[in-house]
Amino acid sequence: MTTEQGGKTVFGANVGILMLETQFPRVIGDMGNALTWPFPVQYRVVRGATPDLVVRNDASVLSNLFIDAAKDLVASGADGITTNCGFLALIQNELSQAIGVPVAASSLMQVPWIQAMLPPDKRVGVLTISKETLTDKHLIAANIPLDTPVGGTEPNSEFSSGILNDHPTLDFNQCRKDNLAAAEKLMQSHTDIGAIVLECTNMVPYAADIRKLTGVPVYSIYSFVNWFQAGLMPRRFTMNLDDPIY
Secondary structure (H helix, E strand, C coil): CCCCCCCCCCCCCCEEEEEECCCCCCCECECCCHHHCCCCEEEEEECCCCHHHHHCCCHHHHHHHHHHHHHHHHHHCCCEEEECCHHHHHHHHHHHHHHCCCEECCHHHHHHHHHCCCCCCCEEEEEECCCCCCCHHHHHHCCCCCCCCEEECCCCCHHHHHHHCCCCCCCHHHHHHHHHHHHHHHHHHCCCEEEEEECCHHHHHHHHHHHHHHCCCEECHHHHHHHHHHHHCCCCCCCCCCCCCC
């Protein structure tokens, strides 16, 4: 008989996702649609943390709300915590210090190691939902060089306005066009971009189209959390040592 270690309520859902409080619809591919993930996840809504407060204002003032929700996720069984907004890079250190498990607060955290993989004459570009409010503080928090090319969807676009103003309906076809227009503008403005990181977790459904349009690799919260989860629950391989290795 094998003895297993307990101490938590939920097993097999190692990734805990902190969600902003929203009402806008989320298609498959969006972080907040549970069908997006190839593995089970756990969610907690951080009440009072709206897109407007987190993206257009100072998210760090809400850090205690996120810490409390993260602790609740850990208590129920999450072995690692992520969030559904790239602007929460600002509270990465506070979260990791407070909750005692690995934290991947923002897709922006991928930028330094993606840059390390690129040829020396290429740079990572960042695509965000709000270029106007993605500040040096956010870049510094994610260890991103301040001269990194940043582009964004237009403030009054269906995508930016619909999400940041938390509209109850969204035209996803127009959102796709908004993202592609922003990606094209970013590439035209910075011809040395060799890869793109999507700051906004709601951009994931358009990543494949952005990749096709730009011709460069596109990374997102989806790529980040899949990598994150692979360490929290490594795939187990069974071996028959009598079988040949091919």
